[in-house]
Amino acid sequence: MNHLIISQTCVCEYCNTVVALLSMTGKEFTLKYEFENVGELEHSQSLSSPEEEYFGVKWKIRIHKWNEILNLFLHTNLSVNQEIQFDYTTKIFSKNKKKISLESGSGVMKVSDQSFFCDLIDWKTMEEEYLNDGKLEVEFHVKITEMIGFPKEELRSFGEEMKQFSDVVLKIEDRKFYISKLYLASQSPYFATLFMGKFQESEKSEIELKDVNPDDFQCFLEVIYAEDAIDDDTVERILQIADMYETPLAIKKCEKFLIKKSKMELKKKLELTEKYGLEESKKAYQKPI
Template identity: 60%
Template sequence: MSGKEFTLRYEFENVGELGAEEIKKTPEEEHFGVKWRIQIKHWGDYLALFLYSNVAGNQNIHTNLTPKIFSKNGEKTRSVSESWVFKNRKRDWDSLCWSRLTGWQTMKNEYLDDGKLEVEIHVKIKKMIGFRKELRSFGEEMEQFSDVILKVEDRKFYVLKLYLSTHSPYFTTLFLGKFQESEKSEIELKDIYSQDFQYYLEVLYGENGIDDDTVEGILSVADMFDTPLSVKKCEDYLVKESKMALKKKLELAGNYRLDKLKKMCLDHIKSRADIRSVIPKNPGKMDPMTKRGFTLKWVFEDVEKMGEEGKY
């Protein structure tokens, strides 16, 4: 997605009365399916300005941002420009902070109009990753075709126990085992993102929803819930269709024990330079089989080089 722009504009009141570390924030606004808000803060001797976005799961929003404040008569502005990628950082909202947009006293003397401060942030979205139209609904309209509700974060998914159980031993135990949850009509699932679970269910229900933006999230859920069919579909996609970098593919292969993908990656590595290009910053986190494959290639390269030089 590209070419998306919007402007958030708000007039804060009683700004000069803010004490140290106190904040004011705007109501939320929704643009392009995402909620946004502005916040100001009295931060030491400066005015700090924040832009918040509620990105979720594996979503990323690549932006160019231009925040502005306006003087009393509108003849003077203070602005900066910056690029930023909003993404989920294990909290509800991600934010960018301009911590020293202007001095606090300068703001009070030159920009406040009867205690009011006019703030504007222009947002130009360069790219949105992890956003697409959902291929299948699991909302309330599916209630008559379901027998259990799975709650993930703030979303409810209406599904059939037996269908999920035929694909996942985890759900077999959860729904049909002798546990308290098996008797409940609504069960909360923790430690996963709702958007990843949506994509996971789509694949399980036969939709072709795997792409480079969704595959990692689907794998994480399928691995957690022991769903071999979904894992296989993800691996087939990564082997045959994905345009991901080799380094990322190898990381996924190690994390989710994707042997076919791992073999394909190792087959594409022909030299020490190739090996260096895919080794992560912390090689200790690589799975042992991948490191063993690298070691063997390294040895074979040395042997071939020795042969070319007539040393054996």
């Protein structure tokens, strides 16, 4: 664990009331929050930022006064048998943004210990150098190195962290997918009509999709974004969505998997071949596999 104070000229405007996403590369994200009325905290009192969800986990920052020390914590909502290992960097900004209290290190979060203590600063120093009219600006960058006990890992994220790269949100049940209209339309006549046609949906920034499972749709999107999401457990569900949304690329990839890699029984392969009109599969199955 490394802790130091550095000087830096700030060239950015920071949000005063929300946790913000700064960057996302792989499993990385940054929480940022400006706490208010920090100077009024008494011994053993705390303030927390709003929760934000990344990679299926809810995260928040908490500051805590213990005697004359300011403590900084990271909180999650892990469930039984789940564990997250991560690297982190924390920043506490001075009132004139020219000085930063900086700490970096590694941590482990488990259900038995859902808060991670990572930073502290003398309360008097905090008041004199960092507190700005009762407000304290804190940043927490997390790089996840391993997630244990979670469902099958998503190969590509379409969550809120991709908002800056998207121009439409597809809502399925209680889950939202942030995607590019142009890219999805280029793969699917169905979505081309939905996004570019003369329908009310074409003007909406959020569109709800019916009769589809959000986990299956995640796999479908991964396939058309060139991820290797097809296996014997997912191929039928991906075919169903690809057929529903008229997506030749996804259908072709599923067909190739069935011919070359699938360990399914021949009867099941023939069933899928017939149901979805897989011409190459029909030819392949006329010969011994």
